[in-house]
Amino acid sequence: MIPEKLRALGLAVTLGLSLILTACTIPIPSTEDIPSATGAAPRSELRDVPGIVDPDNTGWPRTVEGLNGTTDIEALPERIITASVGHDEMTVALVPLERLVAVGASSKDPTYSNVAGLLAEKPEISRDPETIIAQDPDIIVTSPYFPAEGVEALERVAIPVVQTALAHDAEARLNNILLLGYIFGEEERAVEFAAEVQQRHDKLVTVTGAKDVRPSVLALSRYSDQIWVAGDGSTEGSIIEAAGGVNAAATAGIAGHQTISLEGVIVMAPELIMITQPLAYGAEEFRQDLLNAAALAEVPAINRDRVHIVDSKLFTTLSYWNIRGAEELARILWPDDFPNPPAEGFSQAH
Template sequence: MKVKFSLFLAILSIFLIACQAGMDNRTVYETHDSDHQDNKVESYESEDHDDEKDEDYQIEKNKSYENSYYNYETEETFEDELKTISVIDDPSNVSWPRSVTINEKKYTIESRPERVATISLGHDEILFGISDTNQIVATTSFAQDDGSNIQSKAKDLPTISSDPETIISVNPEIIFADPYASVELIDALEDAGIIVIQTQLDNSIEGRKSDVWLMSYITGNLSNAKILTDQIDSNIKALQNITSKDNKVENKLITLSWWDAYWTAGIGSTEDSVISLGGGDNLSALNGVESNSTIDKELLISMNPEIILITQSVAWGGKDFYDQLFSDDSLSSINAIKNEKVFMVNSNWWGTLSYWNLKGSEELAKILYDLESIEGFEQFK
């Protein structure tokens, strides 16, 4: 009996141990299952963190675009400024592609161009006001001449001319040209797959700003156009603050240069707009001279200007012409000569077809009002 009871206890003990082992094994499985569950949660959280890293990277990338010339202008549309420019097909569109229609010819720019150049000095000057050598691949030779408004920016870049081979060799996507570029040149460039955009540069103040906005729209530099046109407006205001104060200054003047005849700037000329903004009265325009034209000595004497501005550079004989005016006895009755009010001005500011001619107006205002500087006039870079 005792043996049977002992055997029973032994079997019961084995059973209880087996049950405990089963419980332990279940716990292990549950623990492993729980570990797998936790690992899955951690994996999802890790993926979420990766997404956050990607978002942070994109934010930093976007910031880098915003701080560079390569700005996609996604936050501002500039529609108010762009809608004043009739050749822009859709002023509300600042995405790509974008299109303009000039002289009944439509140009579509698929994406922001990375390689741009011009074959006109005025276009060069505007382009360097809104972009830099990350995008500009060449300049005209005039841009790199001594005394050029953009010489320091343009130096070391390849120079191009009206020879299509020089242009094609720098592999531009877009070339800006004036309306006088030859048909043969335009055809050769377009045959090479280059977009050639011909624009007439305006010599009025509002026209100058429109030129900036148009080229900025085409090249994808609208934020820089805003900065530049704000500076233009500020400089205009600074000049007007000076010229509106005193109307008693001697300001009856003409521009003069010599190329086998006397040349002066009249109605509709770039110099006329420079004179007007600088506070002068252009006697040539008041006497019916149109654009840049020759005049005879009799008209020069009869106009009797109080001031003569020589717009001819020293390199092209300006100083010799200056001396000639004073040595010609037949001109000695002219007030400007008699009172030694003949000034050689910077030809790069007076003849250029860009916003840089505001510097000519500044130069004139300094002469008329005997100023060393004009408060609020910020120098272009």
């Protein structure tokens, strides 16, 4: 379908030429005055992506709809800030690194971030609007958890802010990539990268999805002497399912992240337990406490010594790196099907 602005431009040019031929000297408008004509050809992959208001408009300005409403983006963003680990992980795959001008402390911390090594030299910001404004960004793309008063402060100084919710299911993950690519003016790279991520996911679930008997898996962590479990709708739960397991907490009716007792672990009787907290925050101590707890001796995962510490940042982030978590868990669950380590990372924008 031809965008309305391009249709109007064609009509203007046709009428202008007709008038010239009849000795009239009305000037023909320049195509430079029509922003949508300066973009690349529309991509069919952008259709039906939530947040893209007009997928046919690949020029500037363009409009997107985030959780905080519609936002007009006047020109290609050259100075990007997200203030969100998951968004930073997505951004470095879509734009040249120099366009991401500053990041939060967590994005530079290898405990939490899968791209910390790429961001080590970036200036550090907090969610204080003053620290962000000091970096002179021309767009902020961030999570729903960015404070509303901070969004208002940034918008008062004419910095566009787009809040998007990153999600862990396969279709939403691809839509996240395509939406961010559109916001950044990197549609072609986004389509290319979405295909790469889809291929990794499909390669995994082609094997795990064919399993008739699936082991029950429980994702646990312990903070402040409270045991937390990841239930239905959690990132960890989606990883368990992609890896070919059954989320024991979801089966027990638990939604989201909830605290449980040792009795709850006994009732759920998982065949495998994965500990998703960082080693630096007591993962090994928690593992030993579970294995040594007399009350848990008959739990299958305990008496078979199937309690595994996993790389926390692959299981708790919200980005395409969750696929790496599913690949690692699949190697634990199905070692004969996945004898070799998967690729460590993903391609980057250049």
